[in-house]
């Protein structure tokens with residue numbers, strides 16, 4: 001009886017879902033996504049042909065490089081290429097063989113053409129109010145042609161001494177500084193001494209050990225500035241530089257994905273308009289403190305958070321500062337081993353949303369708390385794979401848990417009820433762990449499902465919730481779908497994924 005009933009209800013839900021899909025006319029956005037798919041397909045064929053040509057000529061390595069060029073095809077992760085800094089990478093050295101030169105010229109011609117076509121699609125997307133997609137396409141175009149000046153300009157780069165640099169970097173470089181991954185921005189003339197293990201301590205120089213001892217004794221620590229962050233730590237200079245570098249990457253990705261959160265439509269349009277002067281948002285530094293161990297972190301925050309012991313980092317809005325700590329690491333291990341990147345990205349994402357927009361003091365309290373946590377959990381997945389930064393995926397611990405709970409445990413709070421929950425509802429609910437994973441799953445679905453057709457709706461959802469202008473039907477209204485049809489679409493999205501790994505969840 002139970003089975004037939006649930007089958008029947010499942011059939012009804014499925015039928016309703018099909019009806020909704022059939023009734024809703026294809027949005028212009030979907031046509032745009034279809035056009036992008038066609039363009040990529042066509043490009044893939046051209047690259048395949050070029051690779052076959054290479055094989056005929058015996059250029060095996062060239063064939064491999066050509067085939068490997070397209071980023072992996074996937075609908076559940078965002079691949080963000082790491083751009084070259086040097087200008088002129090698209091020309092081959094003079095001593096290359098004639099046939100290799102021929103291949104390279106053909107390859108670069110294909111890439112330049114693809115860059116122009118993606119740029120055209122990006123301009124179309126921005127005119128349709130699809131800012132997130134537009135920036136994504138523009139960035140893909142830049143990956144094809146990293147020396148495209150108009151595209152570089154959109155992302156705030158300008159040519160300087162044979163390299164693409166941001167305005168902030170140009171100012172630093174002009175004043176004789178360089179960035180070093182171990183030491184941060186330092187005067188170029190000091191690099192050799194830094195590398196010999198010396199540190200400046202006006203008016204003299206100290207050994208790195210002595211400098212470390214004195215700073216810890218005086219409780220001074222290190223302050224390190226990057227373009228968008230002011231990092232303080234009493235761990236080490238290298239630790240500060242590491243945090244600064246990781247957070248700059250987070251900022252780059254956050255600012256593209258959520259561009260419509262902090263820029264209005266007209267400002268995004270002006271980025272794409274070659275006639276107008278590029279709109280450059282005023283750079284702002286966000287404060288981050290990373291204590292050298294958990295004890296210091298607990299001590300510093302006990303007054304603010306009675307349960308500080310169970311947290312691994314937190315953003316404190318009224319101090320406009322995010323707090324973290326380095327974990328224990330084997331002696332001699334670098335700061336990488338001691339940094340909890342997941343928490344760093346999660347809390348700093350909260351910070352960026354909070355500090356880069358007019359935020360209502362009651363954001364997420366009346367309802368829609370899911371989107372605040374969902375966005376932070378999504379950015380938490382940031383990692384590097386080869387020449388790409390990667391976000392999302394179905395195999396992150398939270399996504400695996402979300403799939404388990406929905407598909408195996410049948411735990412699910414329908415979206416009408418789920419989106420109505422505010423911060424206090426979450427905190428007072430014994431199911432809080434499962435609620436977090438559902439928010440992670442829903443956010444992943446909105447960003448990736450069907451080529452990202454709900455991605456812009458998610459960003460506008462964040463905007464409304466942080467501003468405090470959200471209503472209970474917010475998500476349904478922005479996606480143009482009813483709550484029950486979104487419930488069903490989410491279920492089908494999870495079901496269409498490859499099977500779950502054989503794994504037992506430890507904590508439910």
Ligand SMILES: [Zn+2]
Nearest residue numbers: 346350373376
């Ligand atoms: Zn959070």
